[in-house]
Amino acid sequence: MAGSWGSSCATERVGYITRVQSFSACHRLHSIHLSNEENKKVYGKCNNPNGHGHNYKVEVTVRGKVSSGTSDVIMTQLDHKNLDKDVPYFDTVVSTTENLAVYIWINMVKLLPPNLLYEIKIHETDKNIVVYRGE
Ligand SMILES: Nc1nc2c(c(=O)[nH]1)N=C([C@H](O)[C@H](O)COP(=O)(O)OP(=O)(O)OP(=O)(O)O)CN2
Numbered sequence: 001m002a003g004s005w006g007s008s009c010a011t012e013r014v015g016y017i018t019r020v021q022s023f024s025a026c027h028r029l030h031s032i033h034l035s036n037e038e039n040k041k042v043y044g045k046c047n048n049p050n051g052h053g054h055n056y057k058v059e060v061t062v063r064g065k066v067s068s069g070t071s072d073v074i075m076t077q078l079d080h081k082n083l084d085k086d087v088p089y090f091d092t093v094v095s096t097t098e099n100l101a102v103y104i105w106i107n108m109v110k111l112l113p114p115n116l117l118y119e120i121k122i123h124e125t126d127k128n129i130v131v132y133r134g135e
């Protein structure tokens with residue numbers, strides 16, 4: 001049910017609520033479909049063999065009340081993990097921020113009523129921000 005924002009008239013106003021969750025994780029940008037040389041060329045320093053870390057900030061926007069269970073998708077699965085080694089989804093998918101947004105969307109949408117989840121926005125760094133709306 002869409003959130004009603006103090007609507008006194010017959011029609012309900014649709015509002016959006018965003019909850020913010022931060023987590024820390026490490027990763028390495030490396031595609032199984034590229035050679036080591038091609039990976040180094042494409043991903044540069046982000047392909048360094050021992051990886052690097054981020055303090056990710058995730059903004060989850062829904063069209064209504066947020067149930068507490070949804071933050072487990074982020075914190076339990078991702079916080080203080082190595083995305084490439086601890087999260088099976090990234091065994092064959094490069095752990096870019098856009099793929100991380102899809103991962104969070106796929107796992108969060110299962111926990112919510114239909115059409116409630118509106119947007120996942122992830123700040124990987126101050127300059128690297130991704131928005132995904134399930135398209
Ligand atoms: N398509 C994508 N390309 C890259 C992503 C991504 O998520 N999607 N991510 C990275 C690395 O994870 C990298 O750590 C991103 O940040 P980085 O380049 O280190 O830092 P900034 O962009 O904030 O700052 P610069 O000073 O411009 O490096 C790379 N590619």
Ligand SMILES: [Zn+2]
Nearest residue numbers: 027046052054
């Ligand atoms: Zn990175």
